[in-house]
Each structure stands twice: as structure tokens, then as C-alpha cells.
Amino acid sequence: MILTARRFFGCFPMIFAALLLTAPCQAGVDWEVSNTLKTPAAPLDIAASLDGKWTFVLAEGGRLLVYSEKGALEETISVDPAMDRIAASGLQAANIPDRIYLSSTKNKTVQTVSLDFSVPINIQGAPFLGPENGPVVIVAFSDFECPYCGTVGGLFEEALAKYPKEVKVVFKQFPLAMH
Known part of the structure; x- marks a missing residue:
């Protein structure tokens, strides 16, 4: 098949479209630091609840730090110091309790920590x-x-x-x- 000017220019729209579709596009990501947690010990790993209300930090010395979505340290839980990884599951809105999974690569163990958050209720002056x-x-x-x-x-x-x-x-x- 001989390439003639007519065939070449007949393919030109298809070649132009292919070049246009494969051209790099310029996109950007807008970002900002929304919160910084100051932990009392060096963090080893971090996880968050599915609803985003809680941040769990596994810290050195066998401490599990529980932070609210506003960044306030709500609870410190003592765990096995050999634990070095963390994962979270649960969804309070669906009545699935929060669970934390801790693992130790050194000891080859996994622990499950079930969490049930309670909120103090002010009953002063109520009948x-x-x-x-x-x-x-x-x-x-x-x-x-x-x-x-x-x-x-x-x-x-x-x-x-x-x-x-x-x-x-x-x-x-x-x-x-x-x-």
C-alpha cells in the first residue's frame, strides 16, 4: 500500500485526536494540614475510625492513645509493649463497635481491643x-x-x-x- 498525500491527510484528524488524548494534562491538588497531634511518646503506627471521629496512635512504651476529631487526647490505654502495628474497624453509625487490631512482628501475635465509648450525661437538676x-x-x-x-x-x-x-x-x- 502506497502512502499518498490524500491518505496521509485523510488520517490527519485521527492522528491529531490521538495526540490530543495522550497529551499530559495539568492537574493540581489543593491541600492543607488540618490537625497536628502532639503525642507524649514517639508514634509507631496510626489508624482512624471509619467515621473519622477517632484517631488511634500506637506509641512507644505500650500505649494506645485515643484522640477525638478535634485533636484532644481522650484516653490512654496500656497495651503490650511488643505491639508495633495498628488497624481499626467499626462504624458507630451502623452500630458496629470500634475495634482496634494490634500486631507484633517480633512475637507474631495479633490482639483485638474492643472499644465502647461512653459520654458523661449531666443530670443535675433533671427530674x-x-x-x-x-x-x-x-x-x-x-x-x-x-x-x-x-x-x-x-x-x-x-x-x-x-x-x-x-x-x-x-x-x-x-x-x-x-x-
Whole structure:
């Protein structure tokens, strides 16, 4: 097949398109440091919860440091000092508890640490039933207009009748979005 000027220039649009598609494109990445954690010991490894609310730092000396999304050190957990790697799983929004997996390359071991985060609730001044200093406190977040919230009242009365000196039931108003 002889290449003529007509064939060459007939292929020109296809050659031009191929060159255009393979040309390097210029793209950029905008970035910024959003947070810096100052750890009390040298970090060995780091992991984050799937929802981004927690950062877990495995530090020298067998310490697992738990930071909130705002960068505050919330908890320090003692772990085996031989542990040198960390991974995280769990999703609180889906009711899957947070778990931390620690591993030691030296000892060839893996440990699972299950985490259950608790938040202190201010009940000062809230209405309650039962003894003021009861050792067991049940805090009921409820809504006066919720048809389902009223069904648990019987359970509270039952608990108070069975354990009159041990159980304190505290009411906290929690309006539901459906109103």
C-alpha cells in the first residue's frame, strides 16, 4: 500500500485526536494540614475510625492513645509493649463497635481491643424517681408526644419497685424531629 498525500491527510484528524488524548494534562491538588497531634511518646503506627471521629496512635512504651476529631487526647490505654502495628474497624453509625487490631512482628501475635465509648450525661437538676444517690442511674431520653416513649414507663416502675434503694430513674427531654 502506497502512502499518498490524500491518505496521509485523510488520517490527519485521527492522528491529531490521538495526540490530543495522550497529551499530559495539568492537574493540581489543593491541600492543607488540618490537625497536628502532639503525642507524649514517639508514634509507631496510626489508624482512624471509619467515621473519622477517632484517631488511634500506637506509641512507644505500650500505649494506645485515643484522640477525638478535634485533636484532644481522650484516653490512654496500656497495651503490650511488643505491639508495633495498628488497624481499626467499626462504624458507630451502623452500630458496629470500634475495634482496634494490634500486631507484633517480633512475637507474631495479633490482639483485638474492643472499644465502647461512653459520654458523661449531666443530670443535675433533671427530674427523677427513686433515691437521690442511687448507685444505678437510668437516664431516659424521652419526648412527651412520642407514642412509643410512654411504653417504657412500666419498665421503670418495675425496676423501682424491685430495687427501691438502688435505682434512680432520671428524665431528660429529647424532642423528636418528627414533630
